[in-house]
Amino acid sequence: MFKKARITAIALGTAAMLTLTGCASWDDTSATNAALQQELQDGETVDQATATGVAKIENLAEVEPITDSASPALPVELTDADGHDVVVEDVSRIVALDLYGTYTKTLSGLGLGENIIGRTVSSSEESLKDVPSVTAGGHDINVEAVLNLNPSLVIVDHSIGPASAIDQIRAAGVPTVVMSPERSINTIGQDIMNVAGVVGLPEEGEKLAERSEKELSEAQEAIAGIIPEEPLRMAFLYARGTGGVFYILGSEDGTSDLIESLGGVDVATESGVGAASPASAEALVELNPQVFVMMNAGLESTGDIAGLLDRPGVAQTDAGKNQRVISLPDGDSLAFGPQTGEMLLRAAKALYLGENEGNN
Template sequence: MKKITLMLAVAVSLSAISCKTDNKEVKDKDATEQPVSENKIVTLNGAITETVAALGKGSEIVGKDVTSTFPADLTAKDLGHVGRGMTIEGLMSVNPTLIIGTSKEENPDLMGKIKESGIQLELINQEYSVEGAKKLIKDVAGIVGVTEFQNLNDKIDADIAQIKPFEKKPKVLFIYARGAGNLMVAGTGTPMEALIKIAGAEPAVTEFADFKPLTPESLVQGNPDVILMFDSGVQSMGGVDGLLKVPGVVQTNAGKNKKIVTMDGGLMSNFGPRVGEAALELNQKLAEATK
């Protein structure tokens, strides 16, 4: 037995020396045959970023915009920030092969320069609805080469199924704040309006679209039962007490009863794979605020 073992060891050693070239050729052949992703992706908004990550392609992101705050492990990476005020130089600095955004990234000059560069540019039409979020997932999956994404849709459906209807729908007003001097109210066609409806509540303002500056008159007219804000928005006001000092707030039912609900901005507005989670959280927070 010892003699056989020794003979085998010698044979292995000799074959290892004589077949280095052959092994290298086999490895090179395997590497060629096995599909290896070469995507170097820049994502132009938070919804796209979290969708690419949820599809298992987060490692391929080399640059993202400043609204991309989720997932945390991706945010912690030293990636190029190429968002607001982005330039073609900023985009090119991370050497992308694929740039993905939504059609709301409206900068014809920049988009033209990207197309001239020859880099693949994909702009997706985003709809603020549950089905719109699922379509976004499908569209992004097709772009990055992922065929299995039903688990993301199932998670959305499972969260939506947990939303409990209100006996009386609370009127909710979303206020966007960047300090006391920059306050905007969300109207129709905004992700906030859509999320309020999905969560089973009623938007307090339906007279205008998009965002308009907040005025005491609009507050009193809307008279919300609950005021909804980003976590960061309330912080920029110095907390709830700072918000209550804004003219008109204390004249509303929400102000009188201090019914202020806050949520993470990205979770609320992205309308990607976490839309069900966002709607469920809002539903639960509104239920707690109005009970």
């Protein structure tokens, strides 16, 4: 359910192979990130041995566009990750679909936010609140809903599906580009540039990639200065409702990238969890994390902290005993896109300074 597609990268001339060498210099960190870094530097850390409670990060700032006058160089001819040759001639009406909401954030950062006409529930940016979601249950593409929007381009990957739905959209004559992002800390810049290449904005892609990587590096440096000598042991739980959708996520979902960037130890990856595995009582007790990492909608759907503690095994862990959860926005927690630096800073502030900053 959660495994990322590992398919041959798209080919679009040199766009997919761009590096950051020689990019235009980006000297400014966003005001939001700079303020968060200063708060981490000046703040007083809490005693992790006695820390308790749920810290919920509500929303991140909107991605600041690289330009307010994007002028895509079209057409773009490419072979997508499924091996289909695609010609992109029009980016005025884009449907951007992935489980993590990464593509809408990247497109907004490239200056094409107003061109997005369809999204998934994970793209929860305030600027897109009136843009229709075309997925059911977050994961399943509603083909009719997509076609009714009359898109000029669909950007999608296999984090959602089914594959037959993507085939139907393509068969209806809609230019459809299937991506195969790595979605990792180390490939944020390349994943951004690949999307930029699809929409004919390679120079803007380089600039957005450089800015995003710079903010990530600065965030990691700031966090490294406040992490405790004994790293927190964390596990990422994925829940939907009060039934059987309750999993421990592992390395294949990027959890170790997230947790290690926060200065913690991903106990699931440490124990060999790769693909998502059932969060049974036995598995949770064996892992015994000090902190659970969750998505906001997942924690809410399972009944918040009270409902989570009712699940077998949760209350027997150190995290459960201390009711210790860091809850992140669904569309940002594992997206590894332009806002990763800010997300890490907000999460670190909640973990290490004990400040539940919500929408601040």
